[in-house]
Amino acid sequence: MRSVRDAQVAGMxxxxxxxxxxxxxxxxxxDDSRIxxxxxxxxxxxxxxxxxxxxxxxxxxxxxTEGGADLAPVRAALATLTDMGIxxxxxxxxxxxxxxxxxxxxxxxxxxxxxxxxxDAFAVSHRAHASIVGVPKLxxxxxxxxxxREVDALAAALTPPPHSLAIIGGAxxxxxxxxxxxxxxxxxxxxxGGALGNDVxxxxxxxxxxxxxxxxxxxxxxxxDERLYAPVDAVVTSAPGAEREAxxxxxxxxxxxIDIGPVTAESWRKKIAAAPFVLWNGPMGVYEEGYTDGTDVxxxxxxxSGVRAIVGGGDTVAALKKFSxxxxxxxxxxxxxxxxxxxxxxxxxxxxxLRGA
Numbered sequence: 001m002r003s004v005r006d007a008q009v010a011g012m013x014x015x016x017x018x019x020x021x022x023x024x025x026x027x028x029x030x031d032d033s034r035i036x037x038x039x040x041x042x043x044x045x046x047x048x049x050x051x052x053x054x055x056x057x058x059x060x061x062x063x064x065t066e067g068g069a070d071l072a073p074v075r076a077a078l079a080t081l082t083d084m085g086i087x088x089x090x091x092x093x094x095x096x097x098x099x100x101x102x103x104x105x106x107x108x109x110x111x112x113x114x115x116x117x118x119x120d121a122f123a124v125s126h127r128a129h130a131s132i133v134g135v136p137k138l139x140x141x142x143x144x145x146x147x148x149r150e151v152d153a154l155a156a157a158l159t160p161p162p163h164s165l166a167i168i169g170g171a172x173x174x175x176x177x178x179x180x181x182x183x184x185x186x187x188x189x190x191x192x193g194g195a196l197g198n199d200v201x202x203x204x205x206x207x208x209x210x211x212x213x214x215x216x217x218x219x220x221x222x223x224x225d226e227r228l229y230a231p232v233d234a235v236v237t238s239a240p241g242a243e244r245e246a247x248x249x250x251x252x253x254x255x256x257x258i259d260i261g262p263v264t265a266e267s268w269r270k271k272i273a274a275a276p277f278v279l280w281n282g283p284m285g286v287y288e289e290g291y292t293d294g295t296d297v298x299x300x301x302x303x304x305s306g307v308r309a310i311v312g313g314g315d316t317v318a319a320l321k322k323f324s325x326x327x328x329x330x331x332x333x334x335x336x337x338x339x340x341x342x343x344x345x346x347x348x349x350x351x352x353x354l355r356g357a
Contacts, residue, residue: 001143001151001354004041004118010049015114015139016041017131019121019334020057020074029077034123034334041120041144042082053087054113056131058094058124069095099130107134120144122151123335125350126342132350141354146334151351153331154342157279157310163188165275167268167298169282169316171195174216179344183279184225191229191268193260193284193294200230201257206248209236209255229268233261235291259285260294269301278302278309280316281339287315295319302330312339 018038023030045053055078062069069092078089090113093099098106107130111117117139119125125132125147135141143151166187168176173196183190192200195212202208203223222228230248236255237243245261246252260268265284272278284298285291296319302309303325311320312333320332333339342348 001148001351002141003148004044004120004142004144007048007116007118007140007142009045009116011051012115013052013054013113014045014050015054015056015110015117015135016045016144017056017117017119017121017135018144019123020055020071020078021059021123022074022077024059024073027073029073032077032081033332035074035078035081037146037334038120038144039082041118041146042087044145045118046083046086050086055087055089056093056110057089057121058099059092060094062092062094093129093131100127102128102130102134104130104134106130107138111135111138114139117141118144119350119354120146121350122147122333122348123338125348126335126338128349133353136350136353143351143354147351149331150333150335150339151342153310153333154339157343158186158346160187160279161276163275164277164279165189165191165271167191167193167272167278167280167282168196169194169284169295170313171212171214173199173214173218176340177219177222179340180222180228182344184222184227187227187279188275189227189229189271191271193231194282194286196282197230197260197284198257200228201248204230207251207253208257209251209253211236211251211255211257231257231260231264232267233263235259235261235285235293258289259291265294265297269297272298272301272307273305275307278307278311279343280309280311281313281333281336283313283315283319292319296322299323312336 022034075089117136164187166183198211198213199218203218233247234257238254284294299319300323303323308329310331313336317332
């Protein structure tokens, strides 16, 4: 991919695709990290003499989220972080159905507003949307500084040092099976939490109660791999306020797993401290319901250990941000799904088009 460092932007109108899909509460941005991550690219374009920087982003899913289409809070946050001067924020891309449909007419409409295209939106580069794969076919196109950093970091994650540790949480084992198989091929050990851990518990013939599991069974060769770890104890519940800790063998038929248990958390904490490198994506419990303890234990262990790590996924990154860590050692990916897809395929649609593929 050609780097923005090599782009001749003096006097040019630059279309800069970013991912400013940030959380907003009471009309204000509550986490501006995705905005600050792009500032180096904006600063570089300004230094190189760009005549205009038109920022393209989406925000939420306007058709599903009341008030989710308004970029005013994002514009206000951006204005506090950089001199707007030549910088302009275009409307929410997903207001036009042509964005997600990769409509050539919408791509052409966007392309007419610029002379050069820069992709600095790694987190959505797995989406074949008009602003990701359509526009770069119509203009000279380059990778932004953040996107290049993401690719470099994840490329390193595909060739980790011996005895490295991978941690994957979340759900949908059937969609993550290719990733799990790939990680088992290059990592010393793989820890599975969340519903993924439930699937392995089920596959190994242990009780799982009413816990969330996939419809597709875990392949025998994966479930039997001794380097694949699932929780040995868990926090379970049958109703609000009925939470308890139990070894996996003692999970009752009416209970569901909501987090890893303290024994598992302590064991996995020690594995993190001993690992030369850690790759982590996804929480260990039902994070959106407030069951964060297991994830937080591992996050604190990673931050305190000083281990080199790459961490992605919104909940996982949020857990790490509760603690202080050395930013030279820990790379926080802006991508969740994009990170996982890159690890499987080694590329993304938004990267392929920048390479002319």
